[in-house]
Amino acid sequence: MATLSDSERSKIWGHFMSEASCRGELINQGGMDKYALRDAIDAIDQHISNDKAAFNADIPQPARSGLSASHKAEILVYVVRRRWEVNI
Amino acid sequence: MASGNSLISLTPLHAVSPAANAATFDTIAGGSTPAENWPCIDFDASASEYMDFPNLVMPQNYAGTTGITVIIKWAAPGETTVTDECRWEAALQRINDDAVALTVDAAYAYNGVSADPPSAANEVAYDSITFTNGADMDSVVAGEMFNLRVYRDHDHADDTAIGDCCLLAIHIKET
Numbered sequence: 001m002a003t004l005s006d007s008e009r010s011k012i013w014g015h016f017m018s019e020a021s022c023r024g025e026l027i028n029q030g031g032m033d034k035y036a037l038r039d040a041i042d043a044i045d046q047h048i049s050n051d052k053a054a055f056n057a058d059i060p061q062p063a064r065s066g067l068s069a070s071h072k073a074e075i076l077v078y079v080v081r082r083r084w085e086v087n088i
Numbered sequence: 089m090a091s092g093n094s095l096i097s098l099t100p101l102h103a104v105s106p107a108a109n110a111a112t113f114d115t116i117a118g119g120s121t122p123a124e125n126w127p128c129i130d131f132d133a134s135a136s137e138y139m140d141f142p143n144l145v146m147p148q149n150y151a152g153t154t155g156i157t158v159i160i161k162w163a164a165p166g167e168t169t170v171t172d173e174c175r176w177e178a179a180l181q182r183i184n185d186d187a188v189a190l191t192v193d194a195a196y197a198y199n200g201v202s203a204d205p206p207s208a209a210n211e212v213a214y215d216s217i218t219f220t221n222g223a224d225m226d227s228v229v230a231g232e233m234f235n236l237r238v239y240r241d242h243d244h245a246d247d248t249a250i251g252d253c254c255l256l257a258i259h260i261k262e263t
Binding site for chain 1: 114116130132133134135164165166167168169171172209210247248249250251252254
């Protein structure tokens, strides 16, 4: 599975930092700088790519065959976002 | 004018966005009742962004010997680590009498400072960028119009601060 391009990862990088700044949120603990943050974004994107097969295998039938890859990705976005919103 | 004396004071309300890659106008909420809204200009960490302070006039009592110091007053809501710096750059474009078209490429020559963030969230740091008199400040002399361009050099080796760096004010004084 392809990963995001460098340009797309940069957009996430910039968006996350701007959002954190708007919240007035300090995220510089533990030796963090903006490049360490970028490394984390790259690793998370790569992890998603690496685990594509396992993720798909965990989806039960008939959804595994019946949903498109785009639908599966959309559902994943909704689930992850909601878990973030309710602080799981 | 004596060394150390004020020449020009600027706030975000004096700023004008360039045609591209502009920093973002914003406010920082204060803590009083009712809360203040501190105007600021947010410079991203992931892309170099610019802001202009055009149509300035160098005060007539600028001595023209020791140059100027541009003091950037800024906050970093997401950052307090002194090893995570912000790289501020500034340059002047001289518009002297009957000599320079506003439409030319200014070919800005920047001076900069690698600035430590304030030690606590939402505090304000003061950091200086110096210009020697003459070509270093595009030869601006007393009574002449000029543009001051400021940008954050996001991919400078020293720029590692996480998140926006928020410009709150600029003080130009005689060095």
